[in-house]
Amino acid sequence: MLLLIIALAAVLLILGFEMFLVLGIPALATKEAFYGNIPDAAVVQKIFGGIDHTTLLAIPFFIFAAHLMGSGQIAKDLIGFVRSLVGHTRGGMGHTVIGGSMAFGSVSGSAPATVAAMGKMVYPEMRKNGFSEKFSLGLLVASAETALLIPPSITFIIYGWMTGTSIAKLFAGGLAVGLFLGLAFAIMVWIEAKRQGIEPDQKTTWSQRFASLREAKWALGMPFIILGGIYSGTITPTEAAAVSVVYAIFVEMVVYRNFDFRDLVKITEQSAISTCVIFILLAIGGLISFYVTLAQVPTQITDFLTAIDAGPIQFLLAVNACFLIAGMFIDPNSALLILVPPLFPVAQAMGVDPVHFGMIVTLNISLGMITPPFGLDIFVASSTLNKPVLNIIKGVWPFVFVNILVLLVVTYVPQISLFIPHLVFG
Amino acid sequence: MKILSYIRLAERAFLVTLFLTMVILFFGNVVAREFGGTFASKFAWIEEAVRFMNVFLVFIALGLALEKGRHVGIDTLRDRLPTKLRSVLLKVVDGTGFLFSIYLAWLGIGLVKFVLMTGQRSPTLDVPVGWVYSAPVIGFGLLALRFALSFIGVIDRFGIHETPVEAEY
Numbered sequence: 001m002l003l004l005i006i007a008l009a010a011v012l013l014i015l016g017f018e019m020f021l022v023l024g025i026p027a028l029a030t031k032e033a034f035y036g037n038i039p040d041a042a043v044v045q046k047i048f049g050g051i052d053h054t055t056l057l058a059i060p061f062f063i064f065a066a067h068l069m070g071s072g073q074i075a076k077d078l079i080g081f082v083r084s085l086v087g088h089t090r091g092g093m094g095h096t097v098i099g100g101s102m103a104f105g106s107v108s109g110s111a112p113a114t115v116a117a118m119g120k121m122v123y124p125e126m127r128k129n130g131f132s133e134k135f136s137l138g139l140l141v142a143s144a145e146t147a148l149l150i151p152p153s154i155t156f157i158i159y160g161w162m163t164g165t166s167i168a169k170l171f172a173g174g175l176a177v178g179l180f181l182g183l184a185f186a187i188m189v190w191i192e193a194k195r196q197g198i199e200p201d202q203k204t205t206w207s208q209r210f211a212s213l214r215e216a217k218w219a220l221g222m223p224f225i226i227l228g229g230i231y232s233g234t235i236t237p238t239e240a241a242a243v244s245v246v247y248a249i250f251v252e253m254v255v256y257r258n259f260d261f262r263d264l265v266k267i268t269e270q271s272a273i274s275t276c277v278i279f280i281l282l283a284i285g286g287l288i289s290f291y292v293t294l295a296q297v298p299t300q301i302t303d304f305l306t307a308i309d310a311g312p313i314q315f316l317l318a319v320n321a322c323f324l325i326a327g328m329f330i331d332p333n334s335a336l337l338i339l340v341p342p343l344f345p346v347a348q349a350m351g352v353d354p355v356h357f358g359m360i361v362t363l364n365i366s367l368g369m370i371t372p373p374f375g376l377d378i379f380v381a382s383s384t385l386n387k388p389v390l391n392i393i394k395g396v397w398p399f400v401f402v403n404i405l406v407l408l409v410v411t412y413v414p415q416i417s418l419f420i421p422h423l424v425f426g
Numbered sequence: 427m428k429i430l431s432y433i434r435l436a437e438r439a440f441l442v443t444l445f446l447t448m449v450i451l452f453f454g455n456v457v458a459r460e461f462g463g464t465f466a467s468k469f470a471w472i473e474e475a476v477r478f479m480n481v482f483l484v485f486i487a488l489g490l491a492l493e494k495g496r497h498v499g500i501d502t503l504r505d506r507l508p509t510k511l512r513s514v515l516l517k518v519v520d521g522t523g524f525l526f527s528i529y530l531a532w533l534g535i536g537l538v539k540f541v542l543m544t545g546q547r548s549p550t551l552d553v554p555v556g557w558v559y560s561a562p563v564i565g566f567g568l569l570a571l572r573f574a575l576s577f578i579g580v581i582d583r584f585g586i587h588e589t590p591v592e593a594e595y
Contacts, residue, residue, distance in 0.1 A: 015515060015519070016501040021519075041536045048481065057477065061448075234460070269442055272441040277491055277497055280488060373502070376498075
């Protein structure tokens, strides 16, 4: 019976049903098959309960802020500032892509939004700089992953809410892991630039740097408010998200006069719909994790692992394999919703630190966004830049490979994930 | 379909007003706490209110999101099918989606009735919780309407591809 339900989900997935149907229809079938005694009304109550939570409010607010900044001046200023800092190095435009993605990630929590915002701005520049089409596309798609790791990150918020882990600690850990991933990509850029004999981008003088710093002062206020507010203990991540929306509206509408009220209405509506698209999955996820708890899946996994005498490292490697396979086929948020409820209690039983586990999960999620055949970022890049999906896939492979290496290092060396949280929170 | 455009207008106006109100309330809450001292305790209801508003935001946007082709799904294989087979499959998707959303809306009505009967009220706002549960009923109702309209061919939700900046999921 369980196999039938899984098969049903697989068929719906392949036939291109909307993801909420791919999760929702099997969830209803599970109720009919196994939990007939649960009152019908409870189904809707669990769906409702899946999204009725204060922590999750951070997500609509961060989405809203990211939409505002992406369509306005803040994102452009941040990238300009990064370029003035690293543009003069070998393969400078490549480093700008990585740094710019991180900078954009520090104000937005979504990788596809980063690909879309960065794509048009930096791709032509990279080609002008002498990078091949393949490498430029791969780098662009891969760098956007850092947005999921650099705080604020939607993935961390969902993970923190599902597992009760401190979101401030997750954000702190993500900063280190995000920088580590960026560094790995930077080395790839450096090697590629050396191999292709790519000259440094334009020289920048210090006075030019100060000029672009001044230009970006309003934009830099954003990460300052978000991170400063959270780590000084003044505001919670959810409050920081709401403050960032007001700040973005103020900067874009009052300081830069980039858009008027009509634009604000349009962006608000788009943000509401983006929110809905994520939250309907979270809602159905509320129902699924209810079953996972009822069926005692975590206990069964733990028993199985004890029986085969597997330690934490074997377990974490198995987790990586699960997420990698899931990430190839389903979207990151769905993978999170299906895999975290059964696996997190097992990780706890194995003595894995919740923050460390969160880093492993999020790195996997971000890897899933660039893994062919169904990496979401690949499709976003394809439609932003009007390039065939196959060209992007060709370019992205080396990055997927390096990413897996980074993932293994992060898995084996918990200190990378934990040293900043320990530094900040003791 | 004049009615449809009225519904659309109502949905959009509702979403925009609601979202902006959420931001103002939550921001106001922070400001009141930082600068208002004891005055801030008067605003304890804000958190609960914004949470409920967010639930309405999510459910009311369901139908619009479907119409704009914004829900995530893997359509790569679907869109490579021969035209005839593809159009049959799209009808199946619409039909299934319609039954799914009508069923959930119907279950939701049961929940609303049940909770109203128990007379449960929310902790700080003191509103009947039963009414809050009307969000999924309305939302899945609007979603069912869109699936039905797409099924009979009044709206084309598969043809539109929004500009990529908006394609953030």
